[in-house]
Amino acid sequence: MSDRPSYIREFMRGILRDNPIFCLILGLCPTLAVTTSLENGLGMGIAVIFVLTGSNLIISILRWQIPAIVRIPSFIVVIATFVTVVDMTMAAFLPPLHRALGIYIPLITVNCIVLGRAEAYASRNPPALSVVDGLGIGMGFTLALVLIGSIRELLGTGMISFMGSTLLQINIEPAMLMILPPGAFFIIGLLMGLSNLIRNRKGG
């Protein structure tokens, strides 16, 4: 378990085989709500990477100290601490992003990915592996959010902008549907179908 390839494998597992959005189907609420643009998706993803890695580390260190019977409240306290840090940092340094993500930053506390990894992984594995798991799952989540956000922004507004500059512009009539909530369902559904198709082709 402690040789180096295993760390890389654990990291890649979070992005591919255990991708939280497309494979575990966890944390869909923020995914549906904040992926109206690449920027929002990336911001949310980075916030989740930080919270997930931090809470995985602390919970893994404390895994022998936390009594099983009160583990969920204990996990939530740890997670809430990191969320508060993210919330205040973002409010101080990135106020526009903080406004755009709104209630979904505090809601990371009850994000089932974070709690799920604490319960299923960090409370049973050593700290180093738990950190790698947090980074991997967080990265998988971020990549999914960035992908969904980019597609929605591109089709919904005709361009992708990042930090005030336009990255990509296509000459189409913007489909308003894509930046409305139903657009998120359509894109997530299609991407999920595509990822299942690819995995079935590989597996079969």
Added chain:
Amino acid sequence: MSIIVSAPPHIKKDTCTKKMVCGMIIALLPAVAVSLYLFGPPAMAIILTCVLAAVGTEGAIQKFILKKAIPTDGSAIVTGLLLALLLHVNVPLWIPFIGAVVAIAIGKQAFGGYGSNIFNPALVGWAVLTMAWPSHMASAGVARLVDIPPFVLLVGAAFLLYMGYIKWQIPASYLISVVFLSALLARDASYIFIGGFILGVFFMATDPVTTPLTKKGRFIFGIGCGILTVIYGLYGNYAEDVCYSILLMNSITPLIDRFVRAKPFVEG
């Protein structure tokens, strides 16, 4: 006298999907013909785009994603025709194309093909287009392909009813509940004589796949559509009311079927 002993289902009629689909196409032909006569080449282009895109999408999905040959039942043609009739005459041709692709790919094939879809595919395509490009889908003062003398559609509807391809319970309860509720709320219900409404009531609210299986269920479906149409009518225009109320009732059809069961022949 011969007695046939066999396992259920005991099918006596020779009605099959192909015949019903053919019936639908025949019933829509008068409307399509009159629409072509009234609106000319633009209508022709829209109808052709819709039908070809629908049939092409279905074929492409079966060939490249499902990778098996499925006997064609022609239902994609009906979807294409219904979608085309709902569009405005002046839409750019990529609108019917995208609408038909979405209708077949997401409205139908994503759910498992004909017979498994929850929503009427043509209405799915229409709803996506309406939400994505409202400016093209709600051009005030521009006719839709379905804005033709209503008796043309009624001829098709009468044919479908006569052949038994659609059941009378949904149109009847839909129309009666709309008229009754409009009278109760003192609302104008003259739109029941407009082509778009008749198309919705007789051709889309009666789709056998997306409506309840039992008679009682169909009454509930029709009345639900009527109530929703009148309620939406307090806020929107009639064209959207009809489509959205049918879509919404489509979504609770499995629920209706679950709670309204046909009476078993033998009580256990």
